[in-house]
Amino acid sequence: MSTAVLDPARVGQGSGDATGPLAVRTDGLTKRFRSGQVAVDDLDLRVPRGAVYGFLGPNGSGKTTTIRMLLGLVRPTAGAAWLLDAPVPAASAAVLPRVGALVEGPAFHPYLSGRDNLARLEAADATADPRTADRRAGEALERVGLSAAADKRYRQYSLGMKQRLGLAAALLRPRDLLVLDEPTNGLDPQGTREVRHLVRELADAGTTVLVSSHLLAEIEQVCTHVGIMRTGRMVLQGDRSALVAHGAARLRVTTTAGTAGEAARVLTGLGLDEVRVDGVQVDALLGSVRPEDVSVALVRAGVGLAGLEVRSPSLEEIFVELTGEGFDVAR
Template sequence: MTSTHDADGDLAVRTAGLTKRFRSGQVAVDGLDLAVPRGAVYGFLGPNGSGKTTTIRMLLGLAHPTAGRAWLLGSPMPDAAARVLPRVGALVEGPAFHPYLSGRANLARLDAGDATADPRTSRRRADAALDRVGLSAAATKPYRQYSLGMKQRLGLAAALLQPRDLLVLDEPTNGLDPQGTREVRHLVRELADGGATVLVSSHLLAEIEQVCTHVGIMSRGRLLLQGERAALTEREAARLAVTTRAGQADAAAEVLRGLGLADVARDGRALPGGAGTARLTAALGPTPPEKVSAALVHAGVDLVGLEVDRPSLEQVFVELTGEGFDVAR
C-alpha cells in the first residue's frame, strides 16, 4: 500500500482496496489499488464493462464504494469533495446538456454554478474552451443539433472552463472521427505539458497508448497491472526480423547468433520479395538494432529489411488474460 506521504505528495489519485458490489451480487470493482503520479498521463484501460467508469464515479463522489478508500490530490473522497472538486475537471459517461440552449449558453450555465469562477470572465473562458475543442463555429448552435462527436467535444470544453490540477476523462474519443481523435490526443499532451495530471479511461488501447506515460489495465473489475508504460511493454522481449537474400540466410543466422541473439529461426511465411528472399527472426535482447545491421553489412550479408517488433500494451493484456480488448464484459 502506498504511504500517506505518497498520497499527499507524489500521487494525484490513489485508492486502497476500492470495491463496488451491487445488490445483485455483481462485483464491478474488486479491491482496486490505483496509483496515479502527479503530472502523469495515466491511461486507465480495459474492455467495456471492466469497471473503469464505476471506478471513476467513486473517485468523483458520484457513487459510494462498498469498501476501500480513495484520495484525490491528497485529500480523501468524498469527505473533501467541496474543497477538491473545483480543482478537478471531469468528463464522465457522455455529459448531459440543455437541448435547446447553444453550446456557449450551456457552458455559461455550468460556469455560473461554479462558486470559484469569476462571472466577469465567463464569456471569455467559455469561448476559449470552445476554441480548444474545435467548436467555435458551433458556439451558437442549439445542443440538440449537435452530432455525437460534437456533444463529446462540448463535454471536454466543460471540463476545461477553469484551469485544473487533475483532468478525469472517461472515453473522451467516443463518437469522434479520426481527426477528432487526433485532436484529443494533442489536447491531452497539451494539458500534461501545462502541469495537469490527466487520467484517461478508454477501451481503445491503441489510441491511448500513444499519449500515456503511465498505464493501469483493468479486466473484470480487477487491476491486472499498472506502472510506467515503457516498463510494462518491456515485460515481453522485443523481436527482431531480418530480411536478406535467400542464399544468405545461413550467414545471417550465424551473425545473429554471434551477437548473442537468442531464438534465431527462419520465418517460413511468404514474403513480399518472393522466393529470392528469406526472413529470420530472433529475440533482440539488449543488443541495439543498429549494431545488428552494422554486423550484417560487415559480414557481407545483403540487408533487404530490418524490423523491430516491440510488444504493445494490447499484446501484454492478451498475454495476461488470453483475451482481446474488443469484447464487452
C-alpha cells in the same frame, strides 16, 4: 510475429511502480453491486502528478465505475481513494473544483444553447467567479472548436459536438487534474487529433490527465503512463516506455537461401526459445541473450546473415496478451 508473454511482476502489477507525488491514488478500492457483481476488485491505482495516464481495458473491465467512485458519483464498497492528496468522498466538496471531468456521454439541457448550458454549470458552482464566467465560457468553447455553434441549441448538436461541449465544461476553469472517459467518442479523425493535441497542451501546462479509452492508437501517442484493467482488477500499470521495454523481446534473423536451418540450430544452441523457421527468416524469443552474441555465433557458424532485428512488443500486443481481447484501433 507472435506476441510474447509479458511478466507483470517485472513491471509493476497492482500497485504499480509510480514514485513521487500522486494525483490519483486508490488502495484496495472495491465496488460490489447488490446483484453480487464485483465491478472493481481491490484496485490500487497510481497516477503520478503531471502524467498523461492511459486507463485501458475492454468493456466491463471496471474503468468507468472506478472513475465514478473517484468523482463521488458512486460510493465504494471497500477501500480508499485520494485525489490531489485529498480523501474522497470525504473531501470531495473541497477538491472537486480542482478537477475537470468528462464521464460517459455528458448530459445537458436540450433546449438551451451550448453557451447557456455552460452558463448554468457556472451558476451552480459556488467556487466559480461570476465576473469572469462569460469570458471563460467563450474561451472553453473556442478551445474545443464550438465557437461557431455556441448559440445553437444542444438538441441540434451532433454526437461529436455534444462530446466537445462536455470537454468545454471540463475546461471552464484551470484544473490540476482532468479525468476524461472516452473523450473521442463520436468525433471524426480531425476532432480526435484535436483532442490529442489538447491533452498534450494541458499536460505541458502541468495538468495531470487520466484518459480512459478503447482507442489504443490515440492513447499510445499521448500517454506517459498506462494502467490495464481486466474484469475489475488492475493487471498491469506503470511507465509506458518501461512496460514496453520490459516486454519479452523477439529476434528475427534474415538469412541467405539454404542457411535458415543452420541459423535455427544456432539460436536453439544459444538457449533462445520458440525458434521458428519461415523461408529465409528465423524468429525466436530473445530472453537474456545479447543480440550481439547471436550475431557473432551465426557468422561463426557460416550462416549467411542478411539481417537481424530485435523487436519489443507494442502496447497493443501487451494488452491482447494480458486480456485476450483486442482494441478498436480504427478511426
